[in-house]
Amino acid sequence: MSEFLLRPSRTCDVDEMSDIEQASFSVPWSRESIRQAVTSDKVYSVCALENGKVVGYGMSLTAADEGEILNVAVSPEYRRRGLGEKILSDMLRMCAERGARAVYLEVRESNAPAASLYVKTGFTVAGRRKNYYKYPTEDAVIMVKLLPGGDDNDNSCD
Numbered sequence: 001m002s003e004f005l006l007r008p009s010r011t012c013d014v015d016e017m018s019d020i021e022q023a024s025f026s027v028p029w030s031r032e033s034i035r036q037a038v039t040s041d042k043v044y045s046v047c048a049l050e051n052g053k054v055v056g057y058g059m060s061l062t063a064a065d066e067g068e069i070l071n072v073a074v075s076p077e078y079r080r081r082g083l084g085e086k087i088l089s090d091m092l093r094m095c096a097e098r099g100a101r102a103v104y105l106e107v108r109e110s111n112a113p114a115a116s117l118y119v120k121t122g123f124t125v126a127g128r129r130k131n132y133y134k135y136p137t138e139d140a141v142i143m144v145k146l147l148p149g150g151d152d153n154d155n156s157c158d
């Protein structure tokens with residue numbers, strides 16, 4: 001079984017990330033949007049690599065005590081090997097480290113693989129945005145996962 005390495009994304013990863021993005025979504029982020037996210041201080045972007053090749057990635061954001069999963073995708077030929085779960089867990093770890101108490105995301109209501117991944121990782125349905133997505137038009141399901149610790153500033157036990 002292959003060993004996958006997870007590390008923060010670099011600008012040299014953008015082309016491979018963009019190829020995976022194009023293969024994964026009907027309305028993919030542009031290469032420029034991916035580059036901006038990878039170079040942003042506010043976004044945590046992580047890549048999964050096999051033998052130096054980018055095979056998946058994720059992007060998340062933390063503001064105050066809320067985290068958001070912006071994107072997660074695995075190259076089609078590398079799916080169902082636990083990579084999506086590994087990438088998502090890493091983003092949740094980073095959201096917690098940056099002080100998030102709850103992490104939100106949006107998913108197309110027809111995206112059963114992603115919804116199943118999120119439920120397996122502890123997300124629950126928090127709401128819905130009507131006709132949020134285009135091509136095809138579809139509702140977004142909003143999901144949330146509460147984090148137990150986060151960056152806890154409670155010093156009451158000190």
Ligand SMILES: CC(C)(COP(=O)(O)OP(=O)(O)OC[C@H]1O[C@@H](n2cnc3c(N)ncnc32)[C@H](O)[C@@H]1OP(=O)(O)O)[C@@H](O)C(=O)NCCC(=O)NCCS
Binds near residue numbers: 024075081082113114
């Ligand atoms: C969603 C996605 C990232 C999952 O990546 P993955 O590496 O295949 O997922 P994993 O192998 O880690 O699977 C973890 C869990 O996700 C669920 N899952 C993943 N693919 C699934 C599928 N095709 N059908 C049903 N459940 C699925 C299962 O619960 C699985 O756990 P299990 O293996 O114990 O059954 C991948 O399918 C993908 O890149 N899809 C296109 C992009 C996308 O939709 N991203 C999400 C946007 S909101």
